[in-house]
Amino acid sequence: MCGIAGIFNTNLAASEVIPEGALSAMVDALAHRNPDGIGTVAPTSPLRLERRRLAIFDLSQTDDQPMTDRLHGDILAFDGNIYNSKLLRQELETHGHVFHTKSDSEVILKAYGHWQLDFLSHLRGIFAIALWDGAKQRLILARDHMGVKPLYYAFMDGRLVFASEVRAILASGLVRRELDPAGLDSYLAYGSEQEPFTLVNGIRSLPAATYLCCDQKSIGDANAFWEPDLTPLSGTPTSLADLAADRLRNAVAMHMTSEDKIGAFLSGGIDSSAIVTLMRQASSADIHTFTVVFPDQCPDERRQAAATAERCQTIHTELEITTEEMQRRLPKALGDYDQPSIDGLNTWLVAAIASETGLKAALSGIGGDELFVGYDGFAQPRRLLRLQRLLKRFPSLALPLRLVARLRGREAMHKVAALASWPYSAYFLNRQIFSEATRLAATTCRQTASAQDWPAIAFRKLDAATKASGDDDINRISFLELNTYLRSTLLRDADQTGMAHGLEIRAPLLDHKLVEHMLRCPGQMKISSDGQKPMLAAAAGLPRAIGQQPKRGFVLPYDQILHDVWQEELAETFNQPSPLFTANVLQNWWLGYQEGNTPWTRIWTVFTLLHWLKRHRIIQ
Known part of the structure; x- marks a missing residue:
């Protein structure tokens, strides 16, 4: 590394x-x-x-x-x-x-x-x-x-x-x-x-x-040099699940190779619990696990992480992040970002405590949601895909949607209104923080950006590749998640925040042989009314209670962080004019956030952007 x-x-x-x-x-x-x-x-x-x-x-x-x-x-x-x-x-x-x-x-x-x-x-x-x-x-x-x-x-x-x-x-x-x-x-x-x-x-x-x-x-x-084969596999669900389990166990074992001590991030959720369980099945050597918790966090999550650590007999470290601890640690985090991101602080924190124990490599459950179908079974993007097909068949239905979007100005309505004319999968609209309508109104670089047509470069080939999945919307979304959100956000954040502490974060769920097999299994195998990510839970032999709990992970209380750690910097940033944004738009967003009308995601996205651009002298 x-x-x-x-x-x-x-x-x-x-x-x-x-x-x-x-x-x-x-x-x-x-x-x-x-x-x-x-x-x-x-x-x-x-x-x-x-x-x-x-x-x-x-x-x-x-x-x-x-x-x-x-x-x-x-x-x-x-x-x-x-x-x-x-x-x-x-x-x-x-x-x-x-x-x-x-x-x-x-x-x-x-x-x-x-x-x-x-x-x-x-x-x-x-x-x-x-x-x-x-x-x-x-x-x-x-x-x-x-x-x-x-x-x-x-x-x-x-x-x-x-x-x-x-x-x-x-x-x-x-x-x-x-x-x-x-x-x-x-x-x-x-x-x-x-x-x-x-x-x-x-x-x-x-x-x-x-x-x-x-x-x-x-x-x-x-x-x-490689493109995954997305052609659906034939075979019984049992045989396909057994092969997936074999490849998963093999991937975890391969990622544990090291001449130094090895560790894992453990949140108590399905992904990290599965990784730690499979690590213990693969080796009797010491395994170091790390959990970050917050005072107001649901106590069940804390107990579940501790229970998994005890069941797998790991050397467990738990760090409770108080307000004082956040104020001490997080100001350094933004300087460690190679590129700005809406995410990554959670990984930065757990990487920090892992590296402080002398660890150089840690396994992570990154990719579990995208490959084994988390996020409530991709319910929201699947709904948008169905609506997009309806609007393609009956384009006249798009007109009232556009009118409502103009009158109400809400991001969700802007996304829905764009479905009829959007040339790519509805999945890409589902992931947007700022809609195209908002970006056009708020930024000063819109003409140059639109001339380059960047979505065609970033999305067109991926969108075309999903046709090999046939009518399987779950596998289509999984493929796009792996190639956009996972790669451009989660993996980039894992590398830059892990390496900021000299820690290599390994992702066994993203072994390419496992990924290709999972993308070829029927999507319906990956969802169940009896629990989340049934194929992953079954492959690791997780206790039934873990599979039935809501999604968990190292989720930070961003609203508290923005208020307690970066309040002064935020106020200064959003009350100054910027060459990137039209007049008063930053002030309006900041006022909306203080009044509870603007989500933290927008504030953090813009703040980290401007901080990075100034730090690297891209803008004054």
């Missing part, structure tokens, strides 16, 4: 010399990703690579990166873990490859030397890869199947600049600090920039399950 950074000169670059200090500034910006070591390589090539290392597996210095394959002259900088590295090592050894370390890095280099670009299809794990092919004089950037590990890049003035975080690219000084209107509009719509966009013009996120090949003549397009 680490952070990677690099600069690649093409023949189009104004100078063959990479500016002094640019790469070291990038690595310094990644210092929080852990100081176990810094690796640098300056090969006889147009590429400069550096990597910050957090040692979890091969704790010796033989795993230092960037790593060079002396046989082929290939060089690797790599962030992540390859969970099938032992199996790959054994396979490659049968082909005559000789290994000198126990590291995943050497496995990747040997796999590339043997399979070339097809090596990516053999990897099972989480990764962001920068690999220099010495013989072909080309750079390969790649990102794991589900996008657990981030990788960003920008092509400016003939140079490709890439890193694990946006702020590292900004630190290079090679990218102009200009706001991307499309990134801004997508952020306001969803509380996080939708991939591949960022808030900085020219910086893009490499899509999940893709690789990018670059040489000195050109920067290629991103090519997919």
Whole structure:
């Protein structure tokens, strides 16, 4: 686990010399990703690579990166873990490859030397890869199947600049600090920039399950090395559920590999309870579990987390976050965000207490709602999908909806009114915080953003892919949840808040083999009147009471936080004019929040946005 950074000169670059200090500034910006070591390589090539290392597996210095394959002259900088590295090592050894370390890095280099670009299809794990092919004089950037590990890049003035975080690219000084209107509009719509966009013009996120090949003549397009097969499976529900359980147990066991102690986040809900239960089934070793609770929190949640910890015989740490504790800890959190987000504070807090015990890796139930169908069985987006189909058949029904939306001005009505003309799945409207109508009225960058048509770039291909699911709305929504909200919000937050504390957050529920199988099982198997997430609860053998309880998680009391921790900053922010918003709109939102008419989600979304843009000097 680490952070990677690099600069690649093409023949189009104004100078063959990479500016002094640019790469070291990038690595310094990644210092929080852990100081176990810094690796640098300056090969006889147009590429400069550096990597910050957090040692979890091969704790010796033989795993230092960037790593060079002396046989082929290939060089690797790599962030992540390859969970099938032992199996790959054994396979490659049968082909005559000789290994000198126990590291995943050497496995990747040997796999590339043997399979070339097809090596990516053999990897099972989480990764962001920068690999220099010495013989072909080309750079390969790649990102794991589900996008657990981030990788960003920008092509400016003939140079490709890439890193694990946006702020590292900004630190290079090679990218102009200009706001991307499309990134801004997508952020306001969803509380996080939708991939591949960022808030900085020219910086893009490499899509999940893709690789990018670059040489000195050109920067290629991103090519997919994996796309899930969404064709419905045949078989009995029992056989499909048994196979899902096998893949789930296998995924959890693989994610527990570490030469250091291992832990898990435990909220008392189904997802985290299932993970901890399966961890105990996989190993008799010590398991460290962590729970964050609040004084006014439902006592049942606290008791359930403690009961699961006792049942699974874990070393359990519980931190009660009082008002004083929030005031002490949270001001640092915003500075730790690589990109602003409506979410993430909860993960930041539990990662903080986990890292304070010396933990370097923790398993999380992230992805459970999206894959095993939480959120009340996707009830709301399913209703919107049905309404969207009705409006497509009878478009005249949309007119009165538009009139009501104009008169009442409520976000829900704006979303419903947009259904008839919205070219993509109704799912995308369901997730919006600010509707398009509100964004058009409130922001000053709307013309540029609309000209770019960012939803077509972010959503069109995903929407088309769901057709393979046939009429299964549950699986359609699950696929879109995994590829939008999960990736652009939850996974990004998990990486940036975990790595802020030098902690790798692992997501066994997002093992790509498990994901593909679940997306092909009938959606109706994933809902039940007898409890939440029946396939997950049954696979882990959870007590019946856990499956029947309402959704739980590390949910923060945001209203209290806004009042107790950031009240003064909020008031100052919303009472000052902003170049991004039309006159008085911020003051009106703030007044509405104080009167109880504006939800905290809007206030927090805007506040974190403006805080981040000013901190990184994108706006004044």
